[in-house]
Amino acid sequence: MLPLQAQITTFLNSTSIETPGQKTAAVDAVKQMILCAVADSVYEPIANGSLTLSPDTEAAVTAGISGMASLQMQLAAARQKIAQFLETFAKEGTLSTFAYTNHRVAMGSDYSELKLLFERHVNPLDIILNAGVSVYNKPDPALNQDRIRDFDLSLALEGSARNPLRIKGEDLSKITYSFTFRYQRLMENENIATRKPDIANVQFRLEFAIAAGLSIPVAYTYANATEMIMKKENKFNIGLHLDIDKVYSLARAAKQ
Numbered sequence: 001m002l003p004l005q006a007q008i009t010t011f012l013n014s015t016s017i018e019t020p021g022q023k024t025a026a027v028d029a030v031k032q033m034i035l036c037a038v039a040d041s042v043y044e045p046i047a048n049g050s051l052t053l054s055p056d057t058e059a060a061v062t063a064g065i066s067g068m069a070s071l072q073m074q075l076a077a078a079r080q081k082i083a084q085f086l087e088t089f090a091k092e093g094t095l096s097t098f099a100y101t102n103h104r105v106a107m108g109s110d111y112s113e114l115k116l117l118f119e120r121h122v123n124p125l126d127i128i129l130n131a132g133v134s135v136y137n138k139p140d141p142a143l144n145q146d147r148i149r150d151f152d153l154s155l156a157l158e159g160s161a162r163n164p165l166r167i168k169g170e171d172l173s174k175i176t177y178s179f180t181f182r183y184q185r186l187m188e189n190e191n192i193a194t195r196k197p198d199i200a201n202v203q204f205r206l207e208f209a210i211a212a213g214l215s216i217p218v219a220y221t222y223a224n225a226t227e228m229i230m231k232k233e234n235k236f237n238i239g240l241h242l243d244i245d246k247v248y249s250l251a252r253a254a255k256q
Contacts, residue, residue: 007037011026099114099115112135113133114133129154132153150187151184151185174209177207179205200223201222201223220237222234
């Protein structure tokens with residue numbers, strides 16, 4: 001059988017390529033020649049075990065595979081060190097954040113929201129204090145709106161405890177819990193009989209990990225009112241939380 005390059009040259013010299021249809025047929029024929037050559041010289045020898053490597057090539061391949069395995073172990077160790085560093089860094093000092101959000105309301109008045117957040121770790125809890133104020137860009141007096149829309153203050157305590165299920169993996173071995181209190185003064189609800197300007201709510205939340213990337217959150221929430229009605233609310237919620245990113249990361253690590 002002629003070498004691949006000679007086959008293609010002979011074919012092109014003996015074939016008429018004048019119309020688009022002939023050109024397409026010639027391209028398909030050349031592709032088929034290349035595929036057949038790859039199958040004969042690469043696939044078949046590997047499939048029937050007849051492919052042999054020189055001692056130098058075999059040694060180079062073995063060294064490359066060993067190097068890749070070593071690199072994977074180094075990457076895993078580096079990821080663990082980075083995670084430990086970030087966890088330690090997050091628990092040192094006070095983290096302060098300022099945020100600004102412009103809310104576009106389709107059937108109401110647009111308003112701007114400014115928030116300050118302070119977070120500090122006090123063993124064994126993370127303490128988060130959040131204060132904010134929002135102002136109407138163009139208040140509508142007909143809707144009892146003034147320049148200041150509302151202001152709010154919230155306090156959250158977050159922590160973790162050992163999981164009695166003893167799931168393997170450091171990030172899966174804990175139960176996370178939190179307590180949150182939030183107070184909001186909604187100015188436009190003042191002097192409206194059916195609404196309450198002072199809104200407060202508290203929430204208790206627990207989350208139990210039951211498998212890699214799968215957990216059960218349980219929460220209880222109490223509110224003395226909402227923005228639209230004065231009715232008190234008592235809510236108990238239980239759900240199922242699937243962390244797709246964590247499942248994908250674990251599957252990829254296991255595959256590697």
